[in-house]
Amino acid sequence: MHTDINLRHSALELLKRFYGYDSYRDTQYEVIEHVMQNRDCLVLMPTGGSRSVTRCQPCLRKVVPSWFLHCLH
Secondary structure (H helix, E strand, O other): OOOOHHHHHHHHHHHHHHHOOOOOOOOHHHHHHHHHOOOOOOOOOOOOOOHHHHHHHHHHHOOOOHHHHHHHO
């Protein structure tokens, strides 16, 4: 999979700023990358798989509906 270095860098900055993590778990970044490239994506993650990171982070880079920000609190 082709990875845009600028997208990855800014995604890591948001991860650190809003979640306090230095790196992604397993395939979290791959999911975020798919969404940011407007590609269809179906993800099955276990409880505790940090789904909120994959749901909320793309919204932080795009237009953020206020009702969606509840994920961060």
